[in-house]
Amino acid sequence: MKPYIYITRKLPDALVKPLQEKYDVKMWKHDDIPVPRDILIEEVKKADALLSVLADSIDEAVLTAGKNLKVVANLAVGYNNIDLKTASLKGIAICNTPDVLTDTTADLTFGLLMTTARRIVEAAEYLKEGKWQSWNPFLLAGTDVHHKTLGIVGMGRIGETVAKRATGFDMDILYYNRTRKPDAEKKLGVIYTSFDELVKKADFIVCLTPLTAETKNMFTREVFQKMKSSAIFINVARGAVVDEQALHDALVAGEIAGAGLDVFQVEPITVDHPLLKLPNVVALPHIGSSSTETRTSMIELCIENISSILEGKEPKTLVNKDWRPLVKG
Known part of the structure; x- marks a missing residue:
């Protein structure tokens, strides 16, 4: 069975295609409406990887629900929306998108x-x-x-x-x-x-x-x-x-x-x-990094980090340096 990846906003199909060719990928249907909390938790229960945005609260409840979750790739430099301590304890890698923006x-x-x-x-x-x-x-x-x-x-x-x-x-x-x-x-x-x-x-x-x-x-x-x-x-x-x-x-x-x-x-x-x-x-409506070129690069970096983790490699931009992968199950 292919690893399952959930993406919390609708992204351009052309950018997601590299993931879809290798994994089972599902995206939330809207690019401007947050994924409801109950749906996020249900999807995380099945997910091996999560591509999130800064507006998503990836707290202890979400991370605990992710029994098979190995990586959260956050589409932002900041990661104050993520419970890093819980993620590290559960062997979940947290990645962000610095430098490119x-x-x-x-x-x-x-x-x-x-x-x-x-x-x-x-x-x-x-x-x-x-x-x-x-x-x-x-x-x-x-x-x-x-x-x-x-x-x-x-x-x-x-x-x-x-x-x-x-x-x-x-x-x-x-x-x-x-x-x-x-x-x-x-x-x-x-x-x-x-x-x-x-x-x-x-x-x-x-x-x-x-x-x-x-x-x-x-x-x-x-x-x-x-x-x-x-x-x-x-x-x-x-x-x-x-x-x-x-x-x-x-x-x-x-x-x-x-x-x-x-x-x-x-x-x-x-x-x-x-x-x-x-x-x-x-x-302004939080558009600091919002250029077509930069948002594309941010998405590509998230995808690269997810692929690296799922393939057993070091991600490019790991946030929780104390992360250690655990054997899930």
Whole structure:
């Protein structure tokens, strides 16, 4: 009997074909509607491999149901949706998709920064709504990006790549990270600071930190109040690193000038979300890595990892390094 693979979103048939040629593959029928919890658990009971997305909760109940489950390939860099401890104990390999989305996410991050600073979305809607009746010197005037100070919170691969883009705008670049990055400091001219110093000095604060117990609600009202009143906050990390009510209140009070957000505490958000009602917020539906080329590469990497595990080989991007395959049964 062929190993059984369940995919939690509908993916392009051409990309899934390599798996279908070797294994028994079933996909959820929608690409924009999450697979219901009860169906996910029923499918996991039969599965040798699972290809999941960040919106799927792969918790203890799911992993325990997977009696034959050998690998979960998560279509994302992040994996806070997966219970790593349980996976390791049960001999289930957890894989993610780093590296292939670094440049694409950095592009989106810097684009979101520029869009928020120069009020591009607001200006485009202003024109479409027929409001442009005359020209005046400060019509929809934003703020310059060049020669300003950028503060990066979380200097991983994406953070370094955002810094590289910022050098082309002659920005001074500060960063805060769990560990210093001497190579990045030498190569990019970035300066390591404390978190407190960064939020006080930066004109643009870009959050790219992973979501951990330490970073959850890292950006509080107190933190926003330490920022310049002209500062713009950009979050392309995880929504839960920010106290959204605190961000909303800081924006309304004029304690910071604006925010560009690609992530939220609960996703997807609805049109009545308080932050969407603010004109100085640019909000996106978690599309950091969403280019055709990159999403294709991410899917291909998931497929490669699944095939490797099922063939008894080391996967390319293993997350739980303490994973040890168990004999199922």
